[in-house]
Amino acid sequence: MIAWILELSIRRRGTMLLMALFIIALGMWNYQKLPIDAVPDITNVQVQINTQAQGYSPLETEQRITFIVETGLAGLPKLDYTRSLSRYGLSQVTVVFEEGTDLYFARNLINERLSAIKEQLPLGIEPEMGPIATGLGEIYMYSITADESAKQNNGLPYDAMALREIHDWVVKPQLALVKGITEINAIGGYKKQYHINPDPLKMLHFGITSDALSKAVMRNNANQGAGFIETSGQQILVRSQAQLQTLQDIQNVIIKSDDGTLVKVKDVAEVAIGKELRTGAASQEGKESVIGTAMMLVGENSRSVALAVGDKLSEIQNSLPQGVSIVPLYDRTTLVDKAISTVQKNLIEGALLVIFVLFLLLGNIRAALITAAVIPLAMLATITGMVQSKVSANLMSLGALDFGLIVDGAVIIVENCIRRLAESQKRNGSVISLKERLDIVYSATNEVIRPSVFGVLIIAIVYVPLFTLSGVEGKMFHPMAATVIIALLSAMVFSFTLVPAAVALFLKGKISEKESPIIVGAKSVYRPVLNWALKLRWLVVCGAALLVTFSILLGSKLGSEFVPQLNEGDIALHAMRIPGTGIDQAVEMQKILEQHIMKYDEILTVFSKTGTAEVATDAMPPNVTDTFLILKPREQWPNPNLTKADFVEKLEKDLSSIPGNNYEFTQPIQMRFNELISGVRADLGIKLYGDDLSQLVNSAQEILTALNTISGVADARLEQVDDVPIFTVNPKPEALALYGLDISDLQSWLKTVMSGEAAGLIFEGDRRFEIVVRYPELLRTDLDQLGNLPIATESGEFVPVREVAELNYTTVPSQISRENGKRRIVVTANVRNRDLGSFVQEAQQKIQQNVELPAGYWLEYGGTFEQLESATQRLSIVVPATLFVILTLLVIAFSSIKDALIIFSGVPLALTGGVLALWLRDMPLSISAAVGFIALSGIAVLNGLVMLSFIKQRLLDTGELINSIIDGATVRLRPVLMTALVASLGFIPMALNVGTGAEVQRPLATVVIGGIISSTLLTLVVLPVLYRIVYHKFKS
Amino acid sequence: MKNIKILNVPISLFKLMLVAVIGFTSVTTSASEEHANEFVSVSAEMAKQNGIETIVVTSGVIRNEEILYGKIVADPASLAHVNARFEGVIKKVKVNIGEEVKKGETLVVIESNESLNQYSINAPMSGRIVARQANIGELTNAENLLTIANFDVVWAQLSVFPTQLSKVNANQQVLIHSTEINQRAQISYLTPSLNDKPYSLAYVKLNNKTNKWPLGSAIKGAVTTSQHSVPIVVPKEAIQEFEGNSVVFIKEGNEYHPSAVKTGASDAINIAIIEGLNVGESVVVKNSYLLVADLKKSEAGHEH
Secondary structure, rough: OOHHHHHHHOOHHHHHHHHHHHHHHHHHHHHHHEEOOOOOOOOOEEEEEEEOOOOOOOHHHHHHHHHHHHHHHHOOOEEEEEEEEEEEEEEEEEEEOOOOOOHHHHHHHHHHHHHHHHHHOOOOOOOEEEOOOOOOOOEEEEEEEOOOOEEEEOOOEOOOOHHHHHHHHHHHHHHHHOOOOOEEEEEOOOOEEEEEEEEEEHHHHHHHOOHHHHHHHHOOOOOEEEEEEEEEEEEEEEEOOOOOOOOOHHHHHHHEOOOOOEEHHHHHHEEEEEOOOOOOEEEEEEEEEEEEEEEEEOOOHHHHHHHHHHHHHHHHHHHOOOOOEEEEEEEHHHHHHHHHHHHHHHHHHHHHHHHHHHHHHOOOHHHHHHHHHHHHHHHHHHHHHHHHHOEEEEEHHOOOOOHHOOOHHHHHHHHHHHHHHHOOOOOHOOOOOOHHHHHHHHHHHHHHHHHHHHHHHHHHHOOOOHHHHOOOHHHHHHHHHHHHHHHHHHHHHHOHHHHHHHHHHHHHOOOOOOOOOHHHHHHHHHHHHHHHHHHHHHHEEEEEEEHHHHHHHHHOOOOOOOOOOOOOOOEEEEOOOOOOOOHHHHHHHHHHHHHHHHHOOEEEEEEEEEEEOOOOOOOOOOOOEEEEEEEOOOOHOOOOOOOEEEEEEEHHHHHOOOOOOOOEEOOOHHHHHHHHOOOOOOOOOEEEEEHHHHHHHHHHHHHHHHHHHHOOEHHHHHOOOEEEEEEEEEEEEEHHHHHOOHHHHHHHHHHHHOOOOEEEEEEEOOEEEEEEOOOOOOHHHHHHHHOEEEEEEOOOOOEEEEHEEEEEEEEEEEOEEOOEEEEEEEEEEOOOOOOHHHHHHHHHHHHHOOOOOOOOEEEEEOOOHHHHEEEEEHHHHHHHHHHHHHHHHHHHHHHHHHHEEEEHOHHHHHHHHHHHHHHHHOOOOOOOHHHHHHHHHHHHHHHHHHHHHHHHHHHHHOOHHHHHHHHHHHHEEEEEEHHHHHHHHHHHHHOOOOOOHHHHHHHHHHHHHHHHHHHHHHHHHHHHHHHHHHHOOOOO | OOOOOOOOOOOOOOOOOOOOOOOOOOOOOOOOOOOOOOOOOOOOHHHHHHHHHHHEOOOOEEEEEEEEEEEEEEEEEEEEEEEEOEEEEEEEEEOOOOOOOOOOOOEEEEEEOOOOOOOEEOOOOOEEEEEEEEOOOOOOOOOOOOOEEEOOOOOOOOEEOOHOOOOOOOOOOOHHHHHEEEEEEEEEEEEEOOOOOOEEEEEEEEEEOOOOOOOOEEEEEEEEEEEEEEEEEEEHOOOHHHHHHHEEEEEEOEEEEEOOOEEEEEEOOOEEEEOOOOOOEEEEOOOHHHHHEEEEHHHOOOOO
């Protein structure tokens, strides 16, 4: 079939080139739609359900909200698992679906369930789904700041509350309309509220309960439409207007009339603008601030959305009051641009190098250009393929693309064509006719099409095992494998359609094929070496075997790393305080921290988010602060040679001198991923499910003890459940009854005192603000005095709280974690110097013997060991299967198992160079490097294939072994050197680049370059030797 | 759950070569937790920046208070209703509502029905006329003619609930507070409340010459129930919880050492220290939370 296509391509060469134009156009069109980001999205298919419940303690949240939501979701189709946490005022249920589930389908299902359970939830509690975004969603952050001199309408300077109001009602509504934005999440400042602070003594005086106060405000704050009437044909609407509008309006609300004296709100309470009880705060460079985060809709192009947000923000700037400005803090565009420019630089430099090498070795600029033309075409075809298979462009997916590798097939074909054309020209001594030319192109292509197609196919196939990686690794490497395979296959198709067509079309006239001096020189060296090697063949083979053994040993000494971390260029820093730290205390500590950080000249700005934002995409307690350190470009650092890692180290050391903070350094995107994909990452995770929290802790402790007795255990630990202090007001029912009260009277009173009772809304145009009845700050914050506060009773008398309730300090868990609808606690452990399987088995046995679990409690064994097991299992099938397929292909190509095996010998030889290169550059073994090895094995096979097929051809033609080997090998020296050179030179920019994102690609490129050098050298020497050994009995 | 660095902690090494060598290792950081003899060092500058303040420990006074609520009531002796001794016709009313009268001043003149003589009724006490039913020409009909009130002295009636009863006694000092004013006074006596209420009543006599205590006003009374000197006293803010103990932080140079203390009586501001602290030592009174936080910070983690 290939022959037929080839023939057609040469005959219809003009049409073929038109096809190329079509491919270019299609590729360009698809490029507009290609999602571009810095890193692959490793978020699983998940939906967060957040429920805000002001005032609820962790236990109430769990019991009254989380449980209901969780059970409501049970049995959803394609559900993988649910996990939840219940904190003060927040229930967060994360629903994870099976891979490949459509997110919108999942959200629809959840929506349906949520509306069904709405009635079971306490009044006023509304579960909400988190934004439709992934870990890459936080693409833009900005703060709202005001000049010191700027004044509000009321003459006061702008404070955090005023800025928050501007953000919520001016900035956010406009920004939320930007296409591709799903949520604008604000943190910082305070939401403006209208506070009514009753004075308990005055309330007693007039015999007013706080309930009566809030009811009065609620009942006297409404507009009412009352239909219409028709008068003389005219329709007149009827309306009653009594909405409260100002502080004075609230003050003048009448609570009751006492013997003709009107008791108004102002007689018993102060009315003022007040602060909400906030769960999150923001600061910037040591000052309180308001920070907005734009979240990108899943699947959008982060670069273009971030750009659109930036544009919109500068537009919004015009509508802000004098002196108030929006300051962009974090813009994903920067990172994406840097990463993309790294990739671009690598690809363009690689392509130029490839063209240069082709020209140098082919000595024909047209042939070089034809071959090089495959590069942009393959790129555009790859983009089309990526869009079709929904792969996004990023450092990982584009990271393994090597144009040298991609043009290998074309190189072989063009090289052969040009050689044959030149030969025939030399024979005829004149320009050859068109028909002759076409014939030569056809036969020359046909001659090498098999090895080249097979070779490329094999390179593509070796990427297949990457598809069996699952989870996070899968998400990172599937796009890479997919992109490479698409690129290789499209280049392969071009190599037997477009390339011969172009050769036939453009390589007319006098063919200048000069053996370049390099090749001539190489040949003159190669011949004697080959001769010598064939004589000392056993020595060569033993040497090669030794080399392979040595490199395997060396390989096992290399350090290991998962994936080299992409340097995002910025630092994200968790500043953690002890559990139970209040938000204001945390903010104070954070301000000092930020002032300290700003002393560094490397820092452009620092900003932070403490606690949980308005939309709880990251449910953090108030003792934790996400601090973002935006760094200046390296050139502007006092010492531009300092690496980021060194800087982080210096910073960490210095910051530890600030009392009360603990730190964890990470990077913005990395942090977000960690937040979303939490799970057990230790080797073994034992999940204990049950009801009673203290029983769970006790049993987990026993499990931990049992684990610690097993040999090979390391870092065994119990998931930490932090206790936070809590102040309890437990009613004494008899005492309450004595004074004519009941428990709900006490509790609603307590709520009014502490967190406040909502009493309607104040509208200012679109803006709406809550009216809250809450006791004055001085009274509510003094818990020692709380017992002395009087509660009004039915009869208009009063009783101090102490009389009717038990007041105590105690502790509760700061959060309750659940999984799959049950409370759980996790014991984790790692394993050292022992195989995981037997360790897990022993652990299970020991725990069964030594730990007695009460009824209703059960265990689940999980952790990475599970993934490792399944990955090992899959790989142990897939890798041999892949090898088998490659062998089969080789056998098909040569109809000989011997030949196939000889070619295969190139693989271990190639690996030696890869290992050596890693060792020389002091790089650890990582998955990126492993991918390099994969590519390498493909290239090695291709090299061997090209050489062997020729030797074999010669042998069949001449029947003379030694001469066939030497002649064949010499003739093939040029293509082998060329493919090797282009493939390795194509990776050189990648190996040397230090730009953003280069750290991900560097190991891969290093391995390939090292491996190709060794594999080429060894293929040229060892392969003919092996052939000689295997076929020494050959008789024609 | 330890925070997981998905991307950069070497979690698993996955070597995939054609020889199909697959190996895995895992690394997670381990944290050792030792608390023996810990202290926090903070430079003077850092302490200032963080608002860490110390005072020198001294002796002091612990003053306990009980808060009572109640209202202003009239002295039963402060009210006089003026009646006619002999029934008759009212001939003259010399005072009107709101006027001040002196004791013995003539208020009303009445013509007796029996004797047809006129006689005058004098003010039984000094005070102000607060009610007037009598008008010229009317018959007295055994009704009140005038009411004189004298609120120069009023009583603060404070409810003493059962849990407070054992601590509140007569003669204790009390600070009476209404919305506007404060007044020091003494509890005069305690009585059970008459109408079967579950609380007792404490009465405090208040001078009301300037009329600042209107009858019926709600008031709050802070009763000093006990007061005694103790050898060592620190502000309550100095005490922090650490590893199950109450600790204070003693400053030695730039080092802040936690010292477990045994605490005694306390009031709203101060707390007595029985053991673990000596007079003359410098103890942190402001932002000591930071120091505990620093000691405990290895526990500070981030869970998701």
